[in-house]
Amino acid sequence: MKVLVVGSGGREHTLVWKIAQNKQVKELYCAPGNGGISAIANCVPVKAMDIDGMVSFAKEKSIDMVVVAPDDPLAAGMVDALEKEGIRAFGPRKNAAIIEGSKAFAKDLMKKYNIPTAKYEVFDKSSDALEYLKTQKFPTVIKADGLALGKGVIIAQNIEEANEAVVNIMEDKAFGEAGNKVVIEEFMVGPEVSVLAFTDGKTVKPMVSSQDHKRALDNDQGLNTGGMGTFSPSRIYTKEMADYCMEKIFKPTVDAMNKEDRKFKGILYFGIMVTSEGPKVLEYNARFGDPETQVVIPRLKTDLIEIFNAIIDEKLDEVNIEWEDNAAVCVIMASGGYPQKYQTGYEITGLDEAQKDSSTVVFHAGTKFEDGKYYTAGGRVLGVTAVESNLDLAIKKAYEGVAKVSFKDMHYRKDIGIK
Known part of the structure; x- marks a missing residue:
């Protein structure tokens, strides 16, 4: 079997690492990939958003399955383009990926189908948004409607910050076209849990829970990032909460997408805020989270390709998905x-030493490999993941791995897993 994974980050390295464990996979490609991925797959110089290039490469190499991992190509219709050429592709089609591609669409869907979420309004004129802000309590949340690399969400503490955010997003176009509309919503209070779920549009099978650390600095200080580390399982996500989410959030979301004629097949990511009124949806993603993948997938016992095939063929109900009864922690080195x-x-030095312990694996996010050496090539550089019998041990092991890695100006949080 020949498999092509689209993308270049830590999420993609984790997926490639897991797929490589399948004995049927004889040829494994990643486009464009990164330094770490190049050690286990053939990296191809096709950009993740080059839909025509990806289709051409898949045809030329007779690829059996293309796994489209990032949000941008999914929202742009890469899966549709591959399927049109008879190429088997994993991921939602364009009309379903809109659940992440447009926050306004997602919020309207939740309102229409009574899925618990924060109160909100959508604006396509900055003047209307600024007027509305005069009536709001603070803090309040302002979101660019479209995809903004995880950075299009501003929590405004007062009216000045809120006004500045609206002008920045809608008038100054800080996030380009993603800011043509904004969603302004009430600020929800409570811990956040991430639950990724496999779905074929009929059956929903949630993965083990995780919690992300979004802020750049310790104690959740500093700017929002794509994620500075994560751990699994969440310490607060109980069986009762999981049952509630399945009944009130997970199944209703998949059913709602079907009713809108937007069948969702792939990975649905539920960002859940555990409020005093119960769990509510903070956001949807249409793909594996990053860095959540780096702690969830290492705990998966079942073969990933088997699950992907079942989802593509709408036979997910026939697969028994098993998980290890353990814990994982990923510390991002930026x-x-x-x-x-x-x-x-x-x-970058010390990578081999960091992985001498079998419980630890380093997933590359922004690296390149040249002349036998690894170099930094992005904002988030590495994710050091440790899998152990419990969270405390996993935290200890992850930081032991981090201590062995070195590169100039490296930065990481010292409190991952301690929420």
Whole structure:
């Protein structure tokens, strides 16, 4: 079997690492991939958003399955384009990926089908948004409607910050076309849990829970990032909560998408806020989360390709998905200055030493491999993941791995897993 994974981050390295464990996979490609991925797959210089290039490559190599991992190509219709050419593809089609591609669509869907979420309004004119803000309590949440690399959400503490956010998103176009509309919603209070779920549009099978650390600095201080680390399972996600979410959130979301004639097949990511009124949806993603994948997939016992095939063929109910009864922690090692300005091109040392313990694996996010050495090539550089019998041990092991890795100006949080 020949498999192509689309993308270049830590999520993709984790997926490639898991897929490579399938004995049937004889040829494994990743486009464009990264330094770490190049050690286990053939990296192909096709950009993740180059739909025509990806289709051409898949045809040329007679690829049996393309796994489209990032949000942008899913929202742009890469799966549709591959399927049109008779190529088997994993991931939602364009009309279903809109659940992440448009926050306004997602919020309207939840309102229409009574799925618990924060109160909100949508605006396509900045003047209307600014007027509405005069009536709001603070803090309040302002979101760019479209995809903004996880950075299009601003929690405004007062009217000045809120006004600045609206102008920045809608008038100054800080996130480009993603800011043509904004969603302004009430600020929900409570811990956040991430639950990714496999779904073929009929059956929903949630994965083990996880919790992400979004802020750049310890104690949840600093700017929002794509994620500075994560752990699984969540310490607060009980069986009762899981049952409630299945009944009130997971199944109703899949059913709602079917009623809208937008059957969702792939990975549905539920960002859940556990409020005093019960769990509510904070956000949907139409794919594996990053860095949640780096702690969830290492706990998966079942073969990933088997699950992907079942989803594509709408036979997910026939697969028994099993998980290890353990815990995983991932600490992100970032370039100094991330998520703002940072330098790249620094040599990375200590990777082999960090992985000498069989419980630890380093997933590459922003690296390149040249002349036998690894160099930094992005904001988030590495994710050091440790899998152990419990969370406390996994935290200890992950930080032991982190201590062995070194590159200039490296930055990481020291409190991952301690929420």
